[in-house]
Amino acid sequence: MKKWFLGIGMALTMAACSTQISEYEGVEPTLNLDEFFVGDIVAYGIIQDRSGKVTQRFRADIVATWEGNQGVLDEVFYWDDGREETRVWELTKLGPNRYEGTAGDVVGIARGTTAGNALHWVYQLEVPWRDGTINITLDDWMFLVDEDRLFNRTEMRKFGFRVGEITIFMERKRAD
Template sequence: MAVFLAFRRSTKKIAKGVPLLSVSIALSACVPSGHLASTQAPVPVFDPVAFFAGHTEGKGRLSVILRRHTPTLVEGYGVAPGAGQIDLEQDVRVGVGKPTHRTWHLRRIAPDRYAGTLSDAVGPVTGEVTGNRLHLQFAMKHGLHAQQWLDLQPGGQTARNRMVVTKFGVPVASVDETIVRRP
């Protein structure tokens, strides 16, 4: 939701009468994607239930077209209510703004496959694990679509999160974040 709000504020600055799609295509190069280099590996295998159970903290940056990079802070607490399930509560702060709250519910539906909900999403969240990578996808309000790639780092206590938000298939925002499990 924070990504959407920053995106919406940016598009209000666009001159009236210029189609959003044309502007998005022209400006999609303004959303940096060089930080999306893959760190996928066969091990350690990403178990989202084990990783997100307990306290986590994510620090990163949000890049939205027509805006400067904005620091992000995500504080989370996850509970595993049953085998193969995680309920994750997160407080998200974008820049110096007031934190927003979001809730994830994920469950394993098959080996290496997950499904669930996210309070910021419209419809279901789907996920797939390949080695150390968890790939999540979901739709957001106003025609936005998000994809996240979380790569578990050696030692299993840190994950690198890279998210790209698109509209009409054109990148309009990205997040690059490091998530750390806290004791």
């Protein structure tokens, strides 16, 4: 019985320490995906393993378009080891502050909610592993800094255990 109470207490403590998207309500500038993700965007990122060691670096060029409630993010990644990879996100704005998305290596549907300057986005990603692939859960947070710059921080989990982190800086390119 004591173990049961201890387990509930730990779960409640962890939940109390978790950041909720509602904590960003009213924080400016307001993140609207259909406004930020329009045009050409360049992104720079790192991937860290569970110990914090940087294991990969990349640059990504993103061409983003929106028509009505439908958006497309056409991404080309240039990895530090010379690999080139593409991902095409198809996004749907479901209503105020709610989004869904799919991509070729996303398992099922990604679901996200915005509040203030933040987006919380959770999904499963199929990633190469040894001679095959594995599915990793991504707990993704994006924060709009200003109308042209956004930070993205993602925790990667497998079987509920933290296996790494992704940090990305994105900047919209302005026509000169």
